[in-house]
Amino acid sequence: MTDSPQIGRVLRSSTMGFVSGCRVAELSLPSFGSLVKAQPVDEREAIFGLIYAMNVDDDPLVRRLVLNESPPEAVVNDQRRNRLLPIEMGVLAVGYTRNGQIAHGLPPRPPLNLDPVLLCRDTDELVEFTNRLGYLRLILRTMNSDVPVDQLLVAHVRQIYELRGEDTAWAMGVITELIELLRGNYDVLCAGAGGNG
């Protein structure tokens, strides 16, 4: 069992997902496809999701600094550590906790602003969440949105495969499930299968 580190806080949210903001210092841990959860400090349910987008915004000052061939290191550190430009991570909601049990599906209510967002690294929790594959349907239903579904599936399956201790049986189960779900969509199926080697 490993602790789940905090990687940011909720900026804005809906029942479909949320956007988490983090500082540069917190950026080394999360990555595209990671399973995260918004963990309220009160009695509300934790909401699980997958990071499907990471954005680093600019502003006029940064655009000006980019033109400098070699800005001093102090200036780069000032921009990254002092200035209030959070890195934004888009999270697709895929599950939540209910009476201490994990459920797949959209949460009954969204997380609130500034709820802490944790990277799911607790092996027991990861295994419990991914043992059942119902959440894959929630990923596939975003097919016509901005979510890069094929690449998200590839990144997510790879990460969980490793975190589950290179669990081949689980990976084969996922692939079988995806073949079943994507029988009518060869573009996504082939991209996903190819990406997972």
Place this chain on the structure above:
Amino acid sequence: MTLEFEKLTEDVEQMAETAARQQKALQARASQTLEGLHAGYDGLGRSRCAGGTLWRRLRLKFYRPARPIDQDEPLNAVIPPPPPPDIATIIATDGSQILPDRHGAFMYALINVGAMIYHHGEDHEPNIVGRPTLYFPTDEELGDGDQEIDAGRITVKRDLSEIGLVADLLEEDPDLVQPALGLLDQRLLYWPYGQRRDADKVSYKWVNEMSRIRLSGALLAGYIDRPGKRSVVSLLLGLETPTVEGIKRLDRPGMDMADIDLFSKLLGPGERSRVFAEMSPVNRRFVLQDPDNEVCFFYFNPTNTRPEDAMGGSAALARVDIPMWVARDPVAVAVVHGLINSQCQILADYPYALARADEIAVVGRHDESELDMMIDLAMQRHGIHDYGTNKLLSKSLARGGRSRMKGL
């Protein structure tokens, strides 16, 4: 209703034509005056004396000639940027305010002063400091016996807070890496705008803050982007026609050639002019209070634009004000020049630390709304309910923007 732009087309065209004509005339005059600068009017000594003599003799209210502070460099000297010290500390401050609004629900004012402590030559990030202060009518200093807070007084307080914060930070940390430079985003020859009764008192406080900075062992500079000062031009024109009538004819406000029109034809990237002092009643007061605080200045090209490449004939120059205690020490002047040039290279035309100090200090509309909300909630907790005037409310209705229907 939106602005009827089509009714302004002719005026805008006429405005541009006039500006082009004036610019052409200005450039011609600047070239002519530049010859005077190059000639030096029979030597620097004469011009040095002449500025002061003319100023004392003519006693014209608007006549404020420059005075070269020494005879080490010619009037048209062009000094290339020296390398900055390996390590140094720059403390840059700037301020912002919310002025009182008598149409608002509650009468208050806010001053927010921001500082950046930039560790030149070191890799770690600069330190940032924000110092907000709320003023409200019960404050004895601002009350004036009624519910009005004087907006001019808030502006003066902001200016004093900016230089005061530099002095405070220098005193709070005597172990700052030396040399340390206090950098302000405004003139050092400070005199409050408008006909303020307390102008003498304000000026006295300002000079005291300058002295605090000097006693801390730091250097001080005020950075003025595209200044309108014309004291070097006044010196040259006065030498040309040293009579009251001549000065009045040549130096009246309508003849708006500024010093930067002259020096933009001389100064290349990072270069500066020689150091001058301004002959003026305000500077005389500064000298009487503390001779070390006589304000001097030099012009500086913060851009990568050479004079011959300047668009419209004038490069975007800055004026750097320095007190006499810096000006009379060539090493200190070189440190100021080198550090400011190094700062300007980061953003290509303006000191980085000042740009960030402004960002830290600025109070945006969103911040103002949040503060209004905070005050409103506090007032409600104390049983006070008030609203903005009907005029203010009607403005917010009309200017509130439109929303588009979303969905089906």
